[in-house]
Amino acid sequence: MDRLRTRLTITCGFLLFVLACFFSLSGDWSGLFSRESASRMLELVTSFFPLELSATFLRKAAYATLETLAISWIGTLLAVIAGLFFALPAAHMWGAFLQGMARIVLNVLRAVPELVWAALFVIAAGLGPFPGTLALAVHTTGVLGRLFAEALENAPREPYLALRRHGVGPIAAFSYGLLPHITPQLASYTLYRWENNIRAAAVLGVAGAGGLGQMLYYHMGLFHFHETGTILLAMLLLVGLVDTCSNWLRMRAIR
C-alpha cells in the first residue's frame, strides 16, 4: 500500500513536471508537426545536393577531417597522461588530503563541458586547433581520471605491496604490480572516450577551435549548403571509421 502511494506520487509529480516543461517553452508545438515545417526541413535536406565535390574543396575538407582526427587523438592522449596523474591521489594512494583535493579537481574539470573549455581557451590562446585540443584534454582528464581512480581502487593491492616489501621502488612497484591489472580497463575506457571525443572534436570548431566544426559553422553561416552537405558526410564517415577502429582495438586490448 505504502509502495503504491509512493509510486503514485512520483508518477503524478513526474507528469506535472513534464507538463510544466511543455508549457514553459515558447515554441508553437502545433507548428512543429505541420506540413509547412516538414516541407521546410525537407527543403533544407535537399538543398545539400548535389554535394560540393571540387578538388580544392575536397582537399580542404580532407585537411579539416585530419585536423579533427588529430585533435581528438592528442586530446585523448594528454587526458590519459593527466588522468593517470590525478587518478593516483584520487585512489587514495597518498593519503586522505590529497585524495580530497584530486577529487575536487577532477569533478570541476568534468563538470564544465568541452565546448565551454574551448570558448575559454580560445579567449586565452586565440583561434585554432590547439585550444580545441586542450579543451578536449581538460574535460576528458576529469572523466578518465575518475574512471581510472575507480579502476585503481578495485585492483588487488597485494602484488604491489609484496614488491614494495621486497625493496622495489614505488614507481617500479606500481608499473609491475598494479598497472598490469588495470591496463585492459584503462585501454577500454580510453577507447570509449576517444569515440566520444571524435564527436566532440567535430563540433568544437563551432567555438572557433578548428577542424570540421569550424568549416561547418563557416559554410552554414554563409548558406553554402552544398559545402555543408559534404562536410556533414565527412563527419559521418569519420565517426563511423573511428567507431570501427576503436571496436577493433578494444577487441585486441581486452583479449
Added chain:
Amino acid sequence: MLLAKPQPWHDPAWPGRVTSTVIFLLLLLPAGYITEFNPAVFFDATSLRASKQFLATFFPPAHSLEFLQLLVQSAWKTVAIATVGMVLALGMALPCSLVANRALSLSRLGRHRMGLLPAIVRAGIRWILSILRSIPELVWALLFVRAVGLGDTAGVMAIALTYGGMVGKVFLEIYEAQDTRAAEALLVNGAGRLQAFCYGTLPSCLPELLSYTVYRWECAIRSSVILGFVGAGGLGQQMELSMRMLNGGEVLSFLLVFILLVWIADRISKGLRTWID
C-alpha cells in the same frame, strides 16, 4: 638438472612493444604538428594580457537581482528543453524499437527466418536510428536553427532526434537481450504483437528501460546547455552572450549554476534509478 635456465634480462614481449611504440610516435608527430601544439602561445604578451583581463572580470560573480532572475529563468528553460526533448525522443524511440524488434516477428514463428519485407523494414529502421545518432546533437541544432529559427524549438528537436536514435537502439538491445520465449509463446497462441510485448517482454525489462531513460534525461540536461551555444535557447545561449561580451562575472555565475544543475540532475537520476531497481 631441474635447475631452471637463467632468465634472459630482456623483455620477452619486446618486438610487439617496440613496434607499437614506433607506430605510436610516428603518428604522434604529424598529429602534434596538425593541431599546432604549442603551449607557448598562452604565455606570449598579448594572450597573457587578454586572459588576465578576462580572468580579472570573473570576480565577483554577477549577482544583481535582475541577473539572478535571468539565471533562474534560463536554468529552468534548459531543464524544460531537455525534458521535452527527451519526451519527444521517447515518442519516436518506442514505436521504432517496437517495430524493429525481431522477437515480435510473426513471419519468423516456426520457421526461424523472417520474411523478406519484414526483414527490410526492420533493417531500415535500425539504419535510420543509427544515422540519427551519428550526427552530433550540436549539428542537428545548427540545422534546426536554420530551419525553425533561433530559440528553444531548435534545441528540443536536436535532442529529440539524437536521443531518439540512441534510446531506440538501446531499447532494442534491451528487448533482444531478454528471454524471448515468453513473447513467442504468446504470439504462437494467437496474441497480438502489442499484447505479446506488453505481457511477454515488458515485465522483465521495464526497470532497465526506465533507468536508462532517466540516465539519458540527465545527459540531455548536459547537452541542452551546450546546444544553447549555437542559439538553441537556455543557459548556454546566455552564457555565450556573456562570453562574447567578455563579461567574466556573468560567465562564472552561469558556470556555477550549470554545475549545480548537473549535480542536482545527477542526484535525482541516481535516486530514481536506485528506487526503480
